[in-house]
Amino acid sequence: MTILASEGVSFPITLPIVIIGSGACGLTAALAAKDAGAEVLVLERDPVPSGSTALSSGLIPAAGTRFQTSVKVEDTPAIFAEDIQAKAGGDAEQAIVDCVTENAGPCLEWLADRHDLEWVVLDDFLYPGHSRYRMHAVPEKTGSALIGRLITAAQTAGVDIMTDALVTALYAESNTARICGLQITRPDGTKEDIGCEALILACNGYGGNAEMIRKYIPEMAGADYFGHAGNQGDAVIWGHELSAATHHLSACQGHGSVATPHGILITWALMMEGGIQVNLAGERFSNEHQGYSEQAVDVLKQPEGVAWNIFDERLHYLGMAFEDYQNAVLQDAVRKADSLEDLAAVTGLPLDALGKSIAETAGGSTDRFGRNFAATKPLEPPYRAVKVTGTLFHTQGGLRINDDARVLNEDASPLPNLFAGGGAACGVSGPRINGYLSGNGLLTAVTLGRIAGQRAAELVAGHSLKLVMGGGRRSTLG
Ligand SMILES: Cc1cc2nc3c(=O)[nH]c(=O)nc-3n(C[C@H](O)[C@H](O)[C@H](O)COP(=O)(O)OP(=O)(O)OC[C@H]3O[C@@H](n4cnc5c(N)ncnc54)[C@H](O)[C@@H]3O)c2cc1C
Structure with missing residues (x-):
């Protein structure tokens, strides 16, 4: 991944806007640019667009939408922004927090009205750190359905997507960094x-680049990466070569609840509604309500880097609303036990310690980890258990941008014509792993993607660009 000097290079084809990456960010950017009247080409390294977006749960937080109103949820961008900063310890860049919280709702409504995406609001439990029900999903509630619907929208809008096209170098003017x-x-x-x-x-972060993870997020160096392997940090690598500013490279989304060895995400709703995590000694080791991202580190610190999710029949039925959980059941990752003794037997955990840990779920006051079980029901037989480990989902640091999604230099001035969104840009989680509020990933993917597409279209609108078609091989989807 390099930057080449553009001087003396003539291109066989020149397009107004090119987008690298066809995940949620790239496709949303393409739709916005196309809506604004600009011609756009999306380049994707894979044979079929998928990205981390397809692997995700597809939950996008947004405040003040009509979808929330329809299920009687009152919410505002300001409340959402407070939740983000509370999780990030106040260290997320406020201008970007304001930008994404104000624009997320209009972005989802635009995707619905203009591009036929449907949204439902998950209102049966609150994700850690969210004070309102604001997770929006397509009706299938999966990331693969989300990307499928975005691809359909892009095809309908006439967006060209060139697949099997790994971008390996950018051409930039030596003095100005114009791409x-x-x-x-x-x-x-x-x-x-x-x-x-x-x-x-829109080529996401560096989760798939083990060397960059060792350098920037050493506490996750031993964790399995659960995101898309193609996210190799190209945006940050190019940014550094262009002397662009990067920020919060130590931030990421981890997850402390991935079934092992099955590699299936076990919804954190089980913890939020009364479940607990214990280590191989049968003991709890943390406040499970802090957040699933930082819990990845806590789980990895336990013997053998694993924990058991302990819950009961009631929570099992809650889990069954999620496709991942259903898959975990099908693959026998979820063990059933009719009694405490059975539970100790099926997990191999010490009976006494396990009993004490489960008894803690009946406590009505704040416990030694800071969790209060007063609002949830105590666990009762029959029980369920899943062995889990901590994993890395995606990185949250990246290129510093302004609220027009323009990539900034170290002196905070924008580069001439470079935009970034989603995992390629610095997110809103601050510098720490515990700063990730559920949904921060897709929030910045779609919201900044739309803004990048709009602003790039405005930038090129002034230029009377002559589209020069040459001998380039073009394979478009659809
Ligand atoms: C298991 C899991 C669950 C998650 N659940 C959620 C959730 O519910 N809500 C949420 O908000 N976030 C979630 N996330 C995070 C979310 O998936 C990401 O934040 C989001 O998908 C980022 O979107 P993106 O468009 O920036 O990147 P991606 O969707 O990863 O797309 C980037 C694309 O760029 C392509 N690419 C990379 N480099 C190049 C190159 N040099 N040339 C050409 N193409 C390139 C890649 O192949 C990829 O297709 C989850 C992540 C995981 C792993």
Whole structure:
């Protein structure tokens, strides 16, 4: 991944806007640019767009939407912004927090009204740190359905998506850092150049780059990466070469509840509604209500880097609303026990310690970890248990941007024509792993994606760009 000097290079084809990455950010950016009247090309390294978006649970937080109103949820961007900053310890960049919280609702409504995406609000439990029910999902409630609907919308809107197109270099003017084009490498090793007037980086973060994780987030160096392998940190690598500013590279979303060895996400709703985590000694080790991201670190610190999620029949039925959980049941990751003795037998955990841990769920006051069980029912037989580990989902640091999604230099001035959103840009979680509020990932993907698409379209609108078609090989989807 390099920056090449653009001087003397002539491109066989030049497009107004090129977007690298076809996850939620890239496709939303493409739809917004297209709506604004700009021609756009999305470049994707994979044969089919998927990204971490397809692997995700597909939950997007937004405040003040008509979808919330329809289920009688009162919420505002200001309350949402407070929740984000409370989780981030006040260290998320306020201008970006305000930008995404104010724009998330209009973004989801625009995707519904203009591009036929449907949204439902999850109002049966609150995710850690959210003071209102504000998680929006497509009706299937999966990331794969979300990306599927975005692809359909992009195809309907006439967005060109070139797949099997790994962007391996950007061409930039040496003095100004203006991006003039890029080089793609095809699976057979052939290289092609494409010119652009504006470039949007929607190629997510560096979760798949073990070296960068060791460098920037050492506490997650031993964790399995659960996101898309193609997210190799290209945005940050190019940004550094262009002398762009990066921020909060130590931030990420971890998850402390992935079934092992099955590798299936076990919904955190089980913990929020009364479940607990114990280590191999049968003992609780944390406040499970702090957040699932930081819980990844706590679980990894336990013997063998694992924990058992302990819950009961009532919570099992709550879990069954989630496709991942259903898969975990199908794969025998979820064990059933009719009594405490059975539970000790099926998990191999010491009976006495396990009994004491379960008894804690009947406590009515704040416990030694800071959790209060007063609002949830004590666990009772029959029980369920899943062995889990801590994993890395995606990184939250990235290129510093302004509220127009423009990439900034160290002196906070914008680069001439470079935009970023989603995991490519610095998110709103501050610098720490415990700063991640559920949904911060897709929140910045769709919201900043839309803004990047709109602003890039405005930037190129002034230029009377002549579309020059040359010999480039073009394989579009659909
Ligand atoms: C298991 C899991 C569950 C999650 N659940 C949620 C959730 O419920 N809510 C939430 O908000 N967040 C969730 N997240 C995080 C969320 O998935 C990401 O924050 C979000 O998908 C980022 O979107 P994106 O468009 O920036 O990146 P992606 O969806 O990863 O898309 C980036 C694309 O860029 C492509 N690419 C990368 N480099 C290049 C290159 N050089 N050339 C060409 N293409 C390139 C990649 O192949 C990829 O397709 C979850 C993550 C995981 C792993």
